[in-house]
Amino acid sequence: MGETHRYECRTDWTGAGERGTVDYRSYDRAYVSRAAGRPDLRGSSDPAFRGDATRWNPELLLVASLSQCHLLWYLHLCSTGGVTVLDYRDDAVGVMAEDSAGGGRFTGVELRPVVTVASAEMAERARALHAAAHTKCFIAASVNFPVTHSARIEVATR
Structure with a gap:
């Protein structure tokens, strides 16, 4: 190890x-x-x-951790893989289901990054690097529910 x-x-x-x-x-x-x-x-x-809607809660923090981990790996892979990312945003969504005993579990998290790259020639590589980032993310590898991503790649207009 x-x-x-x-x-x-x-x-x-x-x-x-x-x-x-x-x-x-x-x-x-x-x-x-x-x-x-x-x-x-x-x-x-x-x-x-009965929580405070103006504060972070553990469930939001988990979704944010998955989104952030993916972002950081993705940017690294793009920087070493010839893809110039100019903008990145992710409207991630996690779903948690309660059970009849009062507990619950996450059933999945979907990352929905929108990535802007510098040129059209980079778009296909940019799309492919999301799968590689997913396999590298420490947080995604540590959870027992599916983490999926539906990325959208845009090309900068200059």
Whole structure:
């Protein structure tokens, strides 16, 4: 096995209020996650679970992690593969299904990147590199649900 990497963070629950978890409605789902040298990440649960809609929740963070990992691998592969990317955006969507026991699981995430390349000659290679980026993404390789992508390649007009 290759090199290993360690990631550390601390998460503090900030929503105890006056009564803590006396009952399901007595506390806020607010938390702050911290990692050395980075800004605090303020989160909550999904609004469907009494969370704060203005904060990141774990489900959104998972979808964002998959989108970001794909982006970074894709840009690397393009930079070493002769494809000049001028713009990239991804409107990623994750689906989570609750089960009857109160738990749930993600059933899939679809990445939907729209990539602008410098010239038409790069478009087919740009499209193909999404599959390669998918196989390299550490996060996608670590989850037990399908991560798909439906990329759209555009050519810059200058």
